[in-house]
Amino acid sequence: MSTDDDPQVTRVSEKGQTTIPKEYREELGLDSGQAVEWHRTDDGLVVQKHATSGRGVLLPDEDEETRKDVVDELSRRTRDDRDAAEWNQGE
Numbered sequence: 222m223s224t225d226d227d228p229q230v231t232r233v234s235e236k237g238q239t240t241i242p243k244e245y246r247e248e249l250g251l252d253s254g255q256a257v258e259w260h261r262t263d264d265g266l267v268v269q270k271h272a273t274s275g276r277g278v279l280l281p282d283e284d285e286e287t288r289k290d291v292v293d294e295l296s297r298r299t300r301d302d303r304d305a306a307e308w309n310q311g312e
Contacts, residue, residue, distance in 0.1 A: 241268070 229242040241251065249270045251257065256271035283291075 229244070231239045231242065233239045241249075241257070245251075249257075251270055258269050258271045260267040260269070
């Protein structure tokens with residue numbers, strides 16, 4: 222496990238929340254609302270970006286852009302189906 226020469230310190234709130242330093246968020250490509258994974262190791266805790274793209278589940282042999290397009294299309298269809306169901310309930 223690599224270490225930082227100049228570690229960043231953050232505090233934990235009463236709700237158990239803390240801020241991931243901007244430098245690390247940028248390095249991991251984390252945006253607001255994205256999930257992270259916490260892993261316990263012999264050396265302490267490891268935090269990493271949670272993979273939510275469906276990689277390995279949807280079209281494992283396709284490139285990232287194609288997988289993203291498929292996920293976006295499935296999300297659109299799900300929204301459309303939900304909206305149609307809500308519309309029909311109002312009749």
